[in-house]
Amino acid sequence: MNTKMIPPFVALMACAISCIVSIVQHVAFGTFTVRLVVSALLFLTIGSIVKMVLDWALAPEAELPEDMEEESSDEAGETSEEATSDEASEDE
Numbered sequence: 001m002n003t004k005m006i007p008p009f010v011a012l013m014a015c016a017i018s019c020i021v022s023i024v025q026h027v028a029f030g031t032f033t034v035r036l037v038v039s040a041l042l043f044l045t046i047g048s049i050v051k052m053v054l055d056w057a058l059a060p061e062a063e064l065p066e067d068m069e070e071e072s073s074d075e076a077g078e079t080s081e082e083a084t085s086d087e088a089s090e091d092e
């Protein structure tokens with residue numbers, strides 16, 4: 001899933017709402033600017049967190065590290081060391 005556009009979209013929507021509310025309330029220019037900047041930074045951060053969570057949750061399973069692969073083969077049955085020792089004893 002392409003989550004690249006989530007943070008800017010969330011931030012732009014929040015800034016648009018902040019602008020509309022500020023215009024309706026007839027606030028001063030300084031207050032308007034502060035509200036706009038704070039909402040942009042806050043919701044850009046929130047959008048980035050949402051993006052990271054979605055990337056983590058929807059990502060295909062990556063390759064397991066080597067130590068994890070060894071543990072999964074141990075759980076499945078005998079290890080490669082046991083298999084080779086069994087083969088060596090059968091040859092004798």
